[in-house]
Amino acid sequence: MDKALGDKRTILILLGPALLVYSLIMLVPIVWSLGYTVMDGNPIIGFQFTGFDNFATFFSDPAAWEAIGFTLKYALVLTVLQVAVGYGLALLYVFWLRKASSLIRTIVFFPVVLPTVAVALLFQRLFEAAPTTGPVNALLNSFGIASVDWFGTPDASFWIVILMDLWRSMGFYAVLLYAGLVDIPDELLESARLDGAHGWKLVRSIVLPLSLPVLLSSLIFSINGTLKVFDTVVALTNGGPGNATTPLTLYMFQTSFTYGDYGYGSTIALMLTILCLLFTVFIFRSTRRDLTKG
Amino acid sequence: MSATTDSRHLELHTVAISSPREPRRRRGARDFFARLPLRAIIAVLLVIEIYPMVWMLLGSFKTQSEFLNEPFWALPSSWSFDNYVEVFTTGNFGQYIVNSVLAVFPSLFFILLFGVAAGFALEVLVWKGRGPVLLLFLAGIMVPAQMILLPLFTIYFRTGLTGSLWPLILTYTAIGLPLTVFMMATFFRTVPREIFEAATLDGASMLRAFWSVGLPLVRNAIFTVGLVQFFFLWNDLLIALTFTTSSSLRTIQVGLLNFTGQYGAVQYGPTFAAIAVSVFGTLMLYLFLNQQVMKGLTAGSVKG
Numbered sequence: 001m002d003k004a005l006g007d008k009r010t011i012l013i014l015l016g017p018a019l020l021v022y023s024l025i026m027l028v029p030i031v032w033s034l035g036y037t038v039m040d041g042n043p044i045i046g047f048q049f050t051g052f053d054n055f056a057t058f059f060s061d062p063a064a065w066e067a068i069g070f071t072l073k074y075a076l077v078l079t080v081l082q083v084a085v086g087y088g089l090a091l092l093y094v095f096w097l098r099k100a101s102s103l104i105r106t107i108v109f110f111p112v113v114l115p116t117v118a119v120a121l122l123f124q125r126l127f128e129a130a131p132t133t134g135p136v137n138a139l140l141n142s143f144g145i146a147s148v149d150w151f152g153t154p155d156a157s158f159w160i161v162i163l164m165d166l167w168r169s170m171g172f173y174a175v176l177l178y179a180g181l182v183d184i185p186d187e188l189l190e191s192a193r194l195d196g197a198h199g200w201k202l203v204r205s206i207v208l209p210l211s212l213p214v215l216l217s218s219l220i221f222s223i224n225g226t227l228k229v230f231d232t233v234v235a236l237t238n239g240g241p242g243n244a245t246t247p248l249t250l251y252m253f254q255t256s257f258t259y260g261d262y263g264y265g266s267t268i269a270l271m272l273t274i275l276c277l278l279f280t281v282f283i284f285r286s287t288r289r290d291l292t293k294g
Numbered sequence: 295m296s297a298t299t300d301s302r303h304l305e306l307h308t309v310a311i312s313s314p315r316e317p318r319r320r321r322g323a324r325d326f327f328a329r330l331p332l333r334a335i336i337a338v339l340l341v342i343e344i345y346p347m348v349w350m351l352l353g354s355f356k357t358q359s360e361f362l363n364e365p366f367w368a369l370p371s372s373w374s375f376d377n378y379v380e381v382f383t384t385g386n387f388g389q390y391i392v393n394s395v396l397a398v399f400p401s402l403f404f405i406l407l408f409g410v411a412a413g414f415a416l417e418v419l420v421w422k423g424r425g426p427v428l429l430l431f432l433a434g435i436m437v438p439a440q441m442i443l444l445p446l447f448t449i450y451f452r453t454g455l456t457g458s459l460w461p462l463i464l465t466y467t468a469i470g471l472p473l474t475v476f477m478m479a480t481f482f483r484t485v486p487r488e489i490f491e492a493a494t495l496d497g498a499s500m501l502r503a504f505w506s507v508g509l510p511l512v513r514n515a516i517f518t519v520g521l522v523q524f525f526f527l528w529n530d531l532l533i534a535l536t537f538t539t540s541s542s543l544r545t546i547q548v549g550l551l552n553f554t555g556q557y558g559a560v561q562y563g564p565t566f567a568a569i570a571v572s573v574f575g576t577l578m579l580y581l582f583l584n585q586q587v588m589k590g591l592t593a594g595s596v597k598g
Contacts, residue, residue, distance in 0.1 A: 005418070005419050005420045005490070005491075005494070005500065006419060006420045006421050007419075007499075007500050008421075010415075010419065010499070010500040010501050010504075011415050011419055011421055013411075013501060014411040014412065014414055014415035014419070014501075014504065015411070015412050015415035015416065015427070017407075017408045017411070017412075018408035018409060018411065018412035018471055018475060019412065019427070021404070021408060021464075021467055021468050021471065022430075022431065022434065022468055022471050022472070024468075025442070025446065025464055025465060025467070025468030026434050026437070026442060026468050026469070026471075026472075027430075028445070029441070029442035029444075029445035029446050029449070030437060030441055030442060032445035032448075033441050033442065033444060033445050036444060036445070043447070043448040043451055043452070092335070096332055097336075104336065104339070104340075105588070106584045106585075106588070107340065107343055107344065108339060108343055109584070109588055110343070110577070110580055110584070111343065112591060113525055113529075113576045113577070113579070113580045113587060113591075114529075114573055114576060114577070115528070115529040115546070115547055115550070115572050115573065115576065116529060116531060116547075117531060117547045117550045117551050117572070118550060118569045118572045118573045121550065121553075121565060121568075121569050122346055122349075122350055122569055123346075125353070125562070125565070125566075126346060126349075131362060132361050132362055132366075132562070133365075133366065134366060135345075135349065135366045135367075138365065138366050138367075167342070167343075171343075172591065172592070172595075175588050175592050176592045176595055179592065218595075221595045221596060224436060227438075228438045228439075228440075230531065230532050231529075231531040231532065234531065234535075234551070235531070235551055249438065249440055249532075252440050253440070253532075253535075253536075256443070256444055257536070262444045262448075265444055266444055268440075269438065269440040269441045269443075269444070270441070272438050272440060272441075273437055273438055273440075273441050276436055276437075276438060277436070280436060
C-alpha cells in the first residue's frame with residue numbers, strides 16, 4: 001500500500017511541474033533579488049557591487065521613512081476599520097436580519113469582485129470638486145458646507161484611500177466573520193438569554209469571546225493584505241499630493257522603473273517583506289498565547 | 295460548510311417565529327418604530343453599495359456638456375452609445391480585453407493543472423519531505439510580489455520574452471500556485487484516504503487514481519479555486535503594469551489606468567463608459583455565481 005502511495009515516479013510527475021515553475025519564477029528571483037540589494041544599477045547599464053550602501057541610503061532617506069509611515073498608518077487604520085465594520089455587519093446579519101440577511105450579504109459583498117482601477121476612477125469622480133461637482137461635494141453643498149478638494153491635501157487624500165478600500169472590503173470581512181458567528185451554538189446563546197443577557201451585554205460577554213479566533217485570523221489576513229497596498233493608491237491618488245500617500249510598494253515601483261535603480265528598489269522590496277513577516281509573526285504569537293489561555 | 299450554515303440559520307429563524315403570536319400583533323405599531331433604526335441602517339447600506347454603480351451606468355450615457363452644466367443626479371438626455379463606441383475605437387478597449395483574455399486564461403489553465411496535481415502529491419501521497427515542500431509553497435503566499443519583479447524583468451529581458459504576453463502568463467502561473475496548492479491540499483484532506491487505497495488495491499496506478507478518482511471528487515473545489523484565481527488575475531494591476539512594455543500589450547486594467555490621460559482634459563462620458571465596460575465581466579460573473587464566489591474568496595482569504 002505505502003509503496004503505491006509513495007511511488008517516486010508518480011510524485012515527480014504530479015509535483016514536478018508546479019515545483020519547477022514555482023522555483024524558477026518565485027524562489028530563484030527572491031534569492032536573486034537579495035543579490036540586487038548589494039548592487040547598484042539596472043540590466044541595461046549593468047551592475048556594480050556597492051556593499052551595504054543601499055541599506056545605509058534606506059535608513060537615511062526621508063522619502064523611505066515617509067513611505068514606511070504611510071504604509072503603517074494605512075495598514076493599521078484600515079485593518080482596524082475593516083475588521084470592526086465587518087464585525088458590525090456580521091452581527092447585523094446574524095442577530096437582526098436573520099432570514100433576510102442572504103440578499104444583503106450578497107449585495108454588500110459585491111464590490112470585492114470589481115477591478116480596483118475601475119473603482120478608483122469612480123471614486124475620483126464621486127469626490128470631485130472641480131470642474132464638476134461630484135455627488136459627495138454636492139451633498140455637502142446642500143447642507144451649506146463648501147466643496148472640499150479631497151485630493152488636494154494629504155489628510156483628505158489619506159481618508160479617501162481608506163474610505164475606498166473600506167467600501168471595497170467591508171462586505172468581504174462581514175462574510176468571513178459571519179461564518180465564525182453562525183458557528184456559535186444556539187443553545188449557548190439561548191441559555192445566556194435566559195440568564196438575562198441581551199443586546200450589547202450578550203455580544204460582549206458571549207459572542208465576542210467565542211468569535212475571538214476568527215477575529216484574530218481576520219486581523220492577520222487584513223494586515224498582510226493592507227501592508228501590500230498598491231492598486232488603490234496608484235489608481236486613486238498616484239501617491240499624491242506630493243508623495244503624501246506613497247506606500248513602500250509604490251516607492252519601490254517608482255525607484256525601480258521610473259529612476260531605473262534596481263539595487264535600491266530591491267532593498268525597499270526586502271524591507272517590505274521583512275515588515276510583512278514581522279507583523280504576521282507578531283500577531284500569530286499573540287494569537288497563540290490567547291488561544292492557550294482561553 | 296454552507297449546509298450547516300443554512301441549517302443553523304433555519305434554527306435561529308424558527309426560534310424567532312415560535313414566540314407567541316398574540317402579543318406581537320398588539321405591539322404592531324411599536325414594533326414598526328422599534329425596527330425603524332434597523333431599516334434606516336439597511337437603507338443607507340444599500341444606497342452606499344448600489345448608488346455608485348447606478349451613477350456610473352447613467353453617467354456612461356451622458357455627454358460632456360451634461361456633466362459640466364447639469365447636477366450629478368440629472369438623468370442622461372438620450373440613451374446613445376457614443377461613449378461606448380469611443381471606448382472601443384479611440385480607447386482601443388477591444389485589444390485590451392483580448393490581451394486580458396489571452397493572458398489570464400492560459401495562466402488559469404496552468405495554475406489549475408499544476409496546482410491540483412501538486413496538492414494531490416502533497417496531501418494524498420506519502421513521502422518524506424512533503425511537509426517542508428508544502429511550507430515552501432505557503433511562504434509564497436506571504437512574500438510581496440515586489441520581491442520578484444526586478445529579477446523577473448531581467449530574466450524576461452535577457453530571454454527575449456519581453457514584448458509578448460508570456461511574461462504575464464508565466465508570472466501569473468507562479469503567483470497563483472501557492473494559494474491553489476494550499477487550497478487543493480486542504481480539499482484533498484477532506485477525502486477519506488480509504489478511497490485511494492481501495493483504488494490501488496483494485497490495481498489502478500496512483501496516477502490513474504488521481505485522474506479518475508481524485509479529480510472527479512474535487513471537481514467543485516477546482517471550480518471554486520479557478521473562480522478565485524480568475525478574480526485575482528483579471529483584476530491584477532501590479533504585474534500587468536510592470537511587464538506590459540508597449541501599449542499594444544496592455545491588459546484591461548492597465549488600459550483603464552491610462553484611459554483618462556489620453557486626452558488631457560477628463561472626458562467624462564467615455565471615462566464612465568470605460569469603467570462600465572471593465573466592471574461588466576466580473577459583475578456578470580458575480581450575478582450568476584455569487585454564492586460560489588463568496589465561498590471561494592473567503593476560503594482564499596489567507597492571501598489578505
